[in-house]
Amino acid sequence: xxxxxxxxxxxxxxxxxxxxxxxxxxxxxxxxxxxxxxxxxxxxxxxxxxxxxxxxxxxxxxxxxxxxxxxxxxxxxxxxxxxxxxxxxxxxxxxxxxxxxxxxxxxxxxxxxxxxxxxxxxxxxxxxxxxxxxxxxxxxxxxxxxxxxxxxxxxxxxxxxxxxxxxxxxxxxxxxxxxxxxxxxxxxxxxxxxxxxxxxxxxxxxxxxxxxxxxxxxxxxxxxxxxxxxxxxxxxxxxxxxxxxxxxxxxxxxxxxxxxxxxxxxxxxxxxxxxxxxxxxxxxxxxxxxxxxxxxxxxxxxxxxxxxxxxxxxxxxxxxxxxxxxxxxxxxxxxxxxxxxxxxxxxxxxxxx
Amino acid sequence: xxxxxxxxxxxxxxxxxxxxxxxxxxxxxxxxxxxxxxxxxxxxxxxxxxxxxxxxxxxxxxxxxxxxxxxxxxxxxxxxxxxxxxxxxxxxxxxxxxxxxxxxxxxxxxxxxxxxxxxxxxxxxxxxxxxxxxxxxxxxxxxxxxxxxxxxxxxxxxxxxxxxxxxxxxxxxxxxxxxxxxxxxxxxxxxxxxxxxxxxxxxxxxxxxxxxxxxxxxxxxxxxxxxxxxxxxxxxxxxxxxxxxxxxxxxxxxxxxxxxxxxxxxxxxxxxxxxxxxxxxxxxxxxxxxxxxxxxxxxxxxxxxxxxxxxxxxxxxxxxxxxxxxxxxxxxxxxxxxxxxxxxxxxxxxxxx
Numbered sequence: 001x002x003x004x005x006x007x008x009x010x011x012x013x014x015x016x017x018x019x020x021x022x023x024x025x026x027x028x029x030x031x032x033x034x035x036x037x038x039x040x041x042x043x044x045x046x047x048x049x050x051x052x053x054x055x056x057x058x059x060x061x062x063x064x065x066x067x068x069x070x071x072x073x074x075x076x077x078x079x080x081x082x083x084x085x086x087x088x089x090x091x092x093x094x095x096x097x098x099x100x101x102x103x104x105x106x107x108x109x110x111x112x113x114x115x116x117x118x119x120x121x122x123x124x125x126x127x128x129x130x131x132x133x134x135x136x137x138x139x140x141x142x143x144x145x146x147x148x149x150x151x152x153x154x155x156x157x158x159x160x161x162x163x164x165x166x167x168x169x170x171x172x173x174x175x176x177x178x179x180x181x182x183x184x185x186x187x188x189x190x191x192x193x194x195x196x197x198x199x200x201x202x203x204x205x206x207x208x209x210x211x212x213x214x215x216x217x218x219x220x221x222x223x224x225x226x227x228x229x230x231x232x233x234x235x236x237x238x239x240x241x242x243x244x245x246x247x248x249x250x251x252x253x254x255x256x257x258x259x260x261x262x263x264x265x266x267x268x269x270x271x272x273x274x275x276x277x278x279x280x281x282x283x284x285x286x287x288x289x290x291x292x293x294x295x296x297x298x299x300x301x302x303x304x305x306x307x308x309x310x311x312x313x314x315x316x317x318x319x320x321x322x323x324x325x326x327x328x329x330x331x332x333x334x335x336x337x338x339x340x341x342x343x344x345x346x347x348x349x350x351x352x353x
Numbered sequence: 354x355x356x357x358x359x360x361x362x363x364x365x366x367x368x369x370x371x372x373x374x375x376x377x378x379x380x381x382x383x384x385x386x387x388x389x390x391x392x393x394x395x396x397x398x399x400x401x402x403x404x405x406x407x408x409x410x411x412x413x414x415x416x417x418x419x420x421x422x423x424x425x426x427x428x429x430x431x432x433x434x435x436x437x438x439x440x441x442x443x444x445x446x447x448x449x450x451x452x453x454x455x456x457x458x459x460x461x462x463x464x465x466x467x468x469x470x471x472x473x474x475x476x477x478x479x480x481x482x483x484x485x486x487x488x489x490x491x492x493x494x495x496x497x498x499x500x501x502x503x504x505x506x507x508x509x510x511x512x513x514x515x516x517x518x519x520x521x522x523x524x525x526x527x528x529x530x531x532x533x534x535x536x537x538x539x540x541x542x543x544x545x546x547x548x549x550x551x552x553x554x555x556x557x558x559x560x561x562x563x564x565x566x567x568x569x570x571x572x573x574x575x576x577x578x579x580x581x582x583x584x585x586x587x588x589x590x591x592x593x594x595x596x597x598x599x600x601x602x603x604x605x606x607x608x609x610x611x612x613x614x615x616x617x618x619x620x621x622x623x624x625x626x627x628x629x630x631x632x633x634x635x636x637x638x639x640x641x642x643x644x645x646x647x648x649x650x651x652x653x654x655x656x657x658x659x660x661x662x663x664x665x666x667x668x669x670x671x672x673x674x675x676x677x678x679x680x681x682x683x684x685x686x687x688x689x690x691x692x693x694x695x696x697x698x699x700x701x702x703x704x705x706x
Contacts, residue, residue, distance in 0.1 A: 076544045141604055151541060154549045188504060188592040191429045196507040196589055219596030223604045236549055237593050239541040240586075243572030244594040248601040251494055251576045252628060256609075259627035260620055267613055267620030274612035275605060 008040040008063070009315040012103035015045030015053070016072045016090040017110020018307070019300050025109065026053040028307020032315075033060035035308065039315055042103050044094045046070045069093035072110075075300060079113025083121060091115055095122035098293040105314035107285065109298030109307055116152055119288045119295040126167070126327060128334040131156075132290030133164045134235065134297060135171060136242060139277045140225025146172045146181075147222060147231045150238040150286055158201035161185070161232055162209060166337075167290050168230040169211040170329035174322055176229065183209075184217035184228030186237065192216065198234070206232070210336035223278075246280040253279075284309030287317065292327075294318055361393040361416070362668040365456035368398030368406070369425045369443040370463020371660070372653050378462065379406040381660025385668075386413035388661065392668055395456050397447045399423045422446035425463075428653060432466025436474060444468055448475035451646040458667035460638065462651030462660055469505055472641045472648040479520070479680060481687040484509075485643030486517045487588065487650060488524060489595060492630045493578025499525045499534075500575060500584045503591040503639055511554035514538070514585055515562060519690075520643050521583040522564040523682035527675055529582065536562075537570035537581030539590065545569065551587070559585070563689035576631075599633040606632075637662030640670065645680075647671055 013029055015022045022045060029041050030053070042065045043050045050066040057064070071089040073082035083092055091110055095118040097103035108115040112134070120132055133149035148168045153160055165183050172181035185203055187195030192203060194216055206213040214228055219241055221227045233241070253275070260268040276282065281303055288295035294317045298310040317323070366382055368375045375398060382394050383406070395418045396403045403419040410417070424442040426435035436445055444463055448471040450456035461468040465487070473485055486502035501521050506513055518536050525534035538556055540548030545556065547569055559566040567581055572594055574580045586594070606628070613621040629635065634656055641648035647670045651663040670676070 141607070154541065186593060188507065188589055188596075219593040219598075220600030220603070222597060223600045233593075236541055237590050240539060240572040240590050240594050241597040244575060244597045245572075245601045247573030247576045248598045249605065250573065252602065252605055252631065254494070255627050255631075256624055259623055263623060264617060264620035267617035267624075270612055270616060271609055271620075271624070274608050278605065278608075 007038050009038060009105070009318045010040045010042060010103045011311050011314045012042040012044055012067070012094045012097040012106045013311060014090045014094045014106070014108035014110055014115075015043055015049060017108040017115070018298070018302055020302070021110065022049050022053070024302065024304050025307050027304040028302070028311065029053065029064070030057045030060060031304060031308040032311035033057070033063055036312060036315060039063065039311070040065065041311065042067050042097055044069050044090045044097070067093060067097065073114035075111050077111070077114070079111055079117045083114055083117040089114070089118070091118040092122065095119055095293075095295070098295070099123055104318040105294035105296065107296045107298065107310045107314050109285070109300060109302040109310060111300070112151055112297055115295065115297040116288055119291050119293065123291040123293040123295070126290055126292055126330055128330060129163055129167060129290045131160055131163065132288050133167065134286040135168060135289040136283055136286045137175065138223060138225070139282070140223050142225040143229070144176055145222060145225045145229055145231060146176070147233070147238060147242065148289060149233065149235040150242050151235045152288070154234065154236040156198070156234050158198050158205055161198065161202040161234065162205040165206050165209055165211060165213070165230070165232045166333050167330060168232060170326055170333055171287075171289055172230045173329050174325040175320065178229055180212045181229035182214045182227065183211045183230045183232060184214050184221070186219070186222070186231050186233035186241075187216045188218065190216050190218065202232075208340075210333050210340065249278055249280060281306045281309060284313045292323070294323055360391050362391060362458070362671045363393045363395060363456045364664050364667045365395040365397055365420070365447045365450040365459045366664060367443045367447045367459070367461035367463055367468075368396055368402060370461040370468070371651070371655055372428075373655070374463065375402050375406075377655065377657050378660050380657040381655070381664065382406065382417070383410045383413060384657060384661040385664035386410070386416055389665060389668060392416065392664070393418065394664070395420050395450055397422050397443045397450070420446060420450065426467035428464050430464070430467070432464055432470045436467055436470040442467070442471070444471040445475065448472055448646075448648070451648070452476055457671040458647035458649065460649045460651065460663045460667050462638070462653060462655040462663060464653070465504055465650055468648065468650040469641055472644050472646065476644040476646040476648070479643055479645055479683055481683060482516055482520060482643045484513055484516065485641050486520065487639040488521060488642040489636055489639045490528065491576060491578070492635070493576050495578040496582070497529055498575060498578045498582060498584060499529070500586070500591060500595065501642060502586065502588040503595045504588045505641070507587065507589040509551070509587050511551050511558055514551065514555040514587065515558040518559050518562055518564060518566070518583070518585045519686050520683060521585060523679055523686055524642055525583045526682050527678040528673065531582055533565045534582035535567045535580065536564045536583045536585060537567050537574070539572070539575070539584050539586035539594075540569045541571065543569050543571065555585075561693075563686050563693065602631055602633060634659045634662060637666045645676070647676055
């Protein structure tokens with residue numbers, strides 16, 4: 001039993017989400033509880049299944065709260081109509097716990113669309129935003145880089161990319177402790193004007209935001225991280241890029257393992273240690289950035305370690321008070337932008353007199 | 354001197370293209386000539402510079418043909434108006450050599466836009482195509498994978514993605530010797546319907562093509578290669594993905610080098626050997642697939658080895674008679690498609706009677 005309930009971070013977890021559910025989720029929950037004595041998990045799923053998880057983990061049982069829910073929004077299902085129709089779906093109930101203050105954060109590794117829909121329909125958006133984005137923090141060489149969007153809005157207009165830039169900058173400020181994080185626009189050439197029409201329009205909007213916009217960045221800049229701390233893109237490109245980087249890591253890792261396992265086992269251990277922080281499992285989940293709650297969305301194929309990682313990440317974000325601080329940072333940026341617009345309007349009015 | 358001029362492959366090279374031009378291009382040319390005794394290079398650039406290259410490489414001098422051209426379409430310049438205005442630009446003259454039969458192939462590592470514009474304006478498109486695509490051949494785990502487009506058409510409609518699928522399949526058949534190569538559509542979920550509107554429309558069109566369309570693939574499938582031999586995408590996403598994978602390779606390579614160099618130098622050699630075929634330099638250039646000529650476009654930041662690689666790749670494509678065979682394979686696919694459409698039309702006419 002933890003010393004005091006007041007210090008517990010309460011994370012609601014969707015037991016039925018993910019390719020390996022419920023087993024991998026259950027194992028991830030137990031693993032996360034073992035690693036973090038100040039964690040409490042609200043396990044959302046069919047009562048019998050939840051009891052089985054809880055019963056099989058005697059030492060952490062008192063930190064598992066069972067919340068019954070039986071429906072599922074499946075991977076192939078249309079997430080929006082699925083979430084609308086099934087109010088008793090595990091992912092919906094998980095989000096409701098956050099809305100009602102019964103949990104501090106939620107985690108689902110089920111259908112990304114369903115997790116987003118549940119988060120967005122159930123929780124409010126932060127003031128000034130019209131959409132949320134999926135944001136990941138990549139362990140780039142020069143320091144962490146916030147990449148967004150990685151899958152929420154597949155064909156955003158330029159204005160939405162500007163919104164992503166604003167909330168991404170606020171997030172980097174709060175989470176990474178950066179003053180004026182450098183914001184880059186992901187496109188296919190460094191020179192201004194490179195890319196498609198959306199990128200060209202977005203570049204103009206980003207230049208007017210009260211953020212440190214450094215211009216275009218390319219696909220190979222992201223994981224180096226020496227040019228931008230926040231990389232803004234659409235959800236289609238961001239998702240393909242993220243998975244492409246993960247795939248490259250896996251392919252190289254497998255090749256190296258095969259070649260070193262017999263001949264240089266000690267070196268293999270050294271390589272694994274040196275590259276462990278880049279392992280896709282360590283990325284854990286994406287934050288549904290822009291909703292008024294900590295919603296961590298994991299990969300459907302999440303391993304046990306990745307599920308535990310998502311839960312740990314959610315707990316970390318709560319302990320760092322990321323959400324209230326994000327509120328504040330975003331409000332400051334929006335106020336600055338509004339002030340600039342008012343000043344421009346005043347100048348125009350003066351000129352017109 | 355080569356035995357007979359008849360066996361020589363003649364590659365025209367743009368001396369002024371690329372971040373390191375003319376030095377890295379010159380060194381790449383000399384390197385390529387050293388490696389391939391049956392190669393002749395038409396060096397296109399300012400006469401004095403060309404003479405300096407030729408003069409500094411006595412042993413291969415007789416296989417360098419100097420073709421004077423002095424203008425440059427710079428990296429920041431609008432490629433289309435640049436190529437239109439500067440008919441004496443090195444990249445334009447290089448393409449003219451191919452058109453006029455004075456060279457068998459061309460290579461430029463300058464502005465990708467300018468190389469594409471010069472290729473497209475100077476050479477014809479293959480019958481049945483309305484656009485060309487940039488195609489790379491990736492050394493995936495399960496075998497080579499053709500990825501296209503990586504930068505020619507940034508916002509293609511679904512019909513153009515179908516065209517890319519057709520020419521990509523023909524290219525994989527010819528270059529990789531595959532019967533019915535598997536064609537995948539790059540998007541952000543395996544299930545049918547995942548992605549944006551363009552992808553959904555393209556999936557329907559691809560299903561009707563006389564190619565083996567296997568459905569959606571994701572960013573992490575590309576470098577594994579067990580699902581598709583040809584991956585079709587738009588030039589924006591393809592470019593970001595390609596650079597993202599290259600960047601990940603570089604970041605991991607640097608990390609591993611730093612950690613193994615002192616402690617396990619022998620293992621480092623083994624790692625380098627095991628992963629050398631994935632090194633971005635080995636990718637060399639992209640083929641401007643769809644024009645009636647072998648046009649190899651390299652990265653602006655190409656190293657000497659990468660320039661030499663682009664030239665070797667161009668020579669290889671010529672020796673494999675890829676272009677005439679591509680003509681034929683594409684014509685077969687287009688005829689099959691036309692036959693299917695005619696049959697459909699006949700059925701409709703019959704039903705209407």
